[in-house]
């Protein structure tokens with residue numbers, strides 16, 4: 001490991017599905033350069049569900065798309081099962097990319113409106129290289145897997161479906177391609193509350209049946225808590241905190257995580273964590289604050305926070321945070337553990 005900044009990265013015998021190092025994504029706009037993702041490093045372990053949380057605009061979707069190479073990288077490495085996607089040529093990238101699928105927030109617009117449900121899934125099977133003779137039957141099996149009766153739904157077009165049904169089709173299509181990892185970008189945010197849990201549970205069940213690894217982007221902390229193994233908190237393009245869901249929710253180490261958790265009404269009613277609720281807006285990513293990007297909204301900010309970017313450091317077992325104050329036991333009520 002090179003320096004303490006890498007301390008949160010997993011190095012173990014089983015390897016990782018995805019290792020992201022120093023990921024950087026910038027958008028050039030008429031107003032200047034948007035620093036959407038800056039020096040983000042993390043690993044995704046085989047079979048886990050990694051949650052990615054943070055306020056709107058903090059770079060979650062950009063991170064999700066960039067690791068699948070759906071967004072141009074300004075820097076960094078994305079290593080999928082030992083192969084660097086960031087530098088891969090098109091011919092090498094194509095078969096690898098199939099292994100990495102994405103499910104979006106708005107299922108209806110993510111599906112080709114001219115194809116029937118069955119055709120959409122058959123397309124996925126074609127991409128996966130399944131023989132033509134098997135595709136129709138296999139498509140119907142995948143549809144049944146996601147809880148859609150193939151006879152009834154197979155002939156329909158996306159616009160004839162409810163949001164929840166369309167999201168099931170998007171999941172079926174992604175599954176048909178036989179992915180290894182799926183990035184789910186707010187997969188239930190656009191759905192009625194009554195169907196959100198059904199889709200979340202479906203993803204959870206399919207994960208085990210199909211030996212999938214999931215990156216689950218959400219702004220709903222209670223959903224993340226219920227389905228994720230680990231969670232990574234982002235703020236203004238950088239990682240604040242990462243760790244097992246239990247540790248992060250029980251003892252959040254970063255003031256931003258504490259503020260996020262405090263903004264959950266139930267949590268606030270129960271007394272919450274020390275520190276004020278999150279106020280004000282996220283600063284512009286065109287000109288992010290120097291040092292710690294959270295410092296302009298942080299109750300603990302000192303001069304050091306303005307000049308020194310905090311490294312991601314261990315604050316507990318498998319629990320890491322990027323805050324100059326994060327290892328102060330008085331703040332946390334717990335003793336830091338070094339790696």
Ligand code: ADP
Pocket residue numbers: 027028029034035036054055056057058059060061062063285
């Ligand atoms: P999140 O998913 O966490 O809401 P995003 O990754 O969508 O955040 O966006 C991160 C930042 O990048 C935001 O400031 C957003 O406005 C900006 N951004 C995203 N896509 C583009 C784009 N295509 N062009 C310019 N800026 C963009």
Ligand code: MG
Pocket residue numbers: 060061062185
């Ligand atoms: Mg987003």
